[in-house]
Amino acid sequence: MTPLPLSAFRALAIREGYTALHNRFVQAFALVVWASSTAVAVFTGNDASVPFAVLLLWLYVVPLFALLIGVRTIHEERDEHPFLLSQPVPRVTFIIAKLTTLVGLIAAVLAAALVPVALAAPGGGWMLIFGLGLALALIGVSVGLALGQYAQSAVRGLMGALLLWFVGLVLYDFATLALVQVPFMHDQPALWMGILLLNPLDAVRLAGLMGLEAVPFTVPGAQQWAEPLLNRLDIWVAALTLVWTTVAVEWTRRHLNRYDVQ
Amino acid sequence: MIHCTNLHKSFGSKTVLRGASMDVPPEQGVTALLGPNGAGKTTTLRILAGLVTPDSGTVRINSIDLQTDRAAAQRQLAFLPQDVRFHPAMTPRRVLRFYAQLREIADPDIETALETVRLTDAADRSCEALSGGMRQRLGLALADLMDAPLLLLDEPGLSLDAEWRAYLNKYLCRHVDRGGTVLMATHLLDVWGDLIDATLHCTNGTISAPSESPAHTPAAS
Numbered sequence: 001m002t003p004l005p006l007s008a009f010r011a012l013a014i015r016e017g018y019t020a021l022h023n024r025f026v027q028a029f030a031l032v033v034w035a036s037s038t039a040v041a042v043f044t045g046n047d048a049s050v051p052f053a054v055l056l057l058w059l060y061v062v063p064l065f066a067l068l069i070g071v072r073t074i075h076e077e078r079d080e081h082p083f084l085l086s087q088p089v090p091r092v093t094f095i096i097a098k099l100t101t102l103v104g105l106i107a108a109v110l111a112a113a114l115v116p117v118a119l120a121a122p123g124g125g126w127m128l129i130f131g132l133g134l135a136l137a138l139i140g141v142s143v144g145l146a147l148g149q150y151a152q153s154a155v156r157g158l159m160g161a162l163l164l165w166f167v168g169l170v171l172y173d174f175a176t177l178a179l180v181q182v183p184f185m186h187d188q189p190a191l192w193m194g195i196l197l198l199n200p201l202d203a204v205r206l207a208g209l210m211g212l213e214a215v216p217f218t219v220p221g222a223q224q225w226a227e228p229l230l231n232r233l234d235i236w237v238a239a240l241t242l243v244w245t246t247v248a249v250e251w252t253r254r255h256l257n258r259y260d261v262q
Numbered sequence: 263m264i265h266c267t268n269l270h271k272s273f274g275s276k277t278v279l280r281g282a283s284m285d286v287p288p289e290q291g292v293t294a295l296l297g298p299n300g301a302g303k304t305t306t307l308r309i310l311a312g313l314v315t316p317d318s319g320t321v322r323i324n325s326i327d328l329q330t331d332r333a334a335a336q337r338q339l340a341f342l343p344q345d346v347r348f349h350p351a352m353t354p355r356r357v358l359r360f361y362a363q364l365r366e367i368a369d370p371d372i373e374t375a376l377e378t379v380r381l382t383d384a385a386d387r388s389c390e391a392l393s394g395g396m397r398q399r400l401g402l403a404l405a406d407l408m409d410a411p412l413l414l415l416d417e418p419g420l421s422l423d424a425e426w427r428a429y430l431n432k433y434l435c436r437h438v439d440r441g442g443t444v445l446m447a448t449h450l451l452d453v454w455g456d457l458i459d460a461t462l463h464c465t466n467g468t469i470s471a472p473s474e475s476p477a478h479t480p481a482a483s
Binding site: 007011083260 | 273308311312313314315332333334335336337339340341342343346347348350351356360361363364365366401404
């Protein structure tokens with residue numbers, strides 16, 4: 001595999017950082033995350049419940065905006081493609097530069113949002129929450145980039161992002177709940193849990209809740225092979241993030257390499 | 263400089279190129295790609311610029327195979343599309359700086375480049391607010407900055423007034439005098455006629471062999 005040209009990567013990252021600051025979704029995300037996280041810290045009342053409230057808030061907000069930001073960044077520069085893609089840079093560089101810059105920006109926003117919350121409720125597992133937020137951002141932006149690359153228009157891409165977010169947050173859980181009704185699944189609780197944990201939102205939710213409670217995650221009747229997975233949900237989330245991000249980036253790369261600028 | 267053989271390209275059910283071949287030697291200067299609308303001129307240029315992948319056929323730019331090493335072949339060229347557009351959040355100054363970094367141009371003289379195309383006053387304005395002519399001039403400044411041996415121009419000068427077409431004419435002469443090669447798709451034969459060294463005819467997805475035309479003379483520029 002050809003190594004990424006560092007100077008081109010740096011130029012693209014600087015450009016992406018500058019244009020992202022003008023991206024309405026990035027601006028809205030910064031405002032929403034900071035304001036709502038601060039509001040949670042101020043109005044929750046019970047210090048012990050602040051981390052749980054922040055985790056649940058981020059579960060809704062981070063993937064939604066990460067998907068939208070990913071789609072938007074691709075479509076904002078579509079008109080420039082005849083010029084941009086005729087430059088002597090491997091196309092994968094464009095994707096990697098976008099992903100790293102946008103995730104870096106989101107991480108900065110999340111870190112800034114955690115400061116007032118951590119001051120209001122010190123010692124509340126903030127590193128875990130930050131790590132889980134970062135995982136959601138990585139998956140969300142990479143899938144958003146893939147979606148933006150595939151969608152013919154910005155509107156279709158954004159609609160697709162909203163649909164995907166709704167599936168991840170609600171419909172996937174309904175589908176797995178319906179799966180419980182299948183008799184075979186009654187005898188395979190670990191398998192059912194494994195299917196649920198393939199969804200990054202469910203994996204992050206469970207890893208966060210169990211991590212903050214500091215209690216081991218158990219599934220009654222689960223087979224022995226599933227125990228390491230259930231006991232180390234943080235590692236599972238890290239592995240899942242790596243897989244989702246790699247697949248999304250590879251998908252985008254393949255499409256971009258075959259993409260004809262018309 | 264350009265050697266392509268038997269190019270085929272279809273978009274869905276629409277066949278655009280049907281075995282197009284051409285040879286443009288480096289010493290040829292300015293070559294015009296002529297033909298009616300829909301003949302395949304823009305698709306041919308975009309294939310040469312590495313923007314469109316042909317269904318079959320081979321392309322070599324300065325002996326580098328475009329399909330096997332796209333980035334290396336693209337280093338040999340600068341492409342100016344018909345409708346030059348930039349990211350709406352970028353400014354002309356940032357655009358020039360960005361492409362200079364991307365091309366690893368050491369110490370680019372951004373201010374002179376802006377001044378040459380008279381965009382100094384608009385240097386920090388959003389590219390979205392630039393007129394078609396201003397964007398074309400910014401594209402020209404970029405092409406000049408990149409200083410690639412091969413210039414690919416798609417209908418150049420359509421958004422430019424007479425003064426800037428004359429500037430483009432001089433710029434192309436200068437490029438050829440320095441040993442560069444130009445391939446342009448154009449309808450404006452009356453505008454570029456004096457400049458053109460050879461023509462290629464694109465008809466119904468094929469390209470006919472070049473015919474000689476009055477040679478470009480540096481003195482004429």
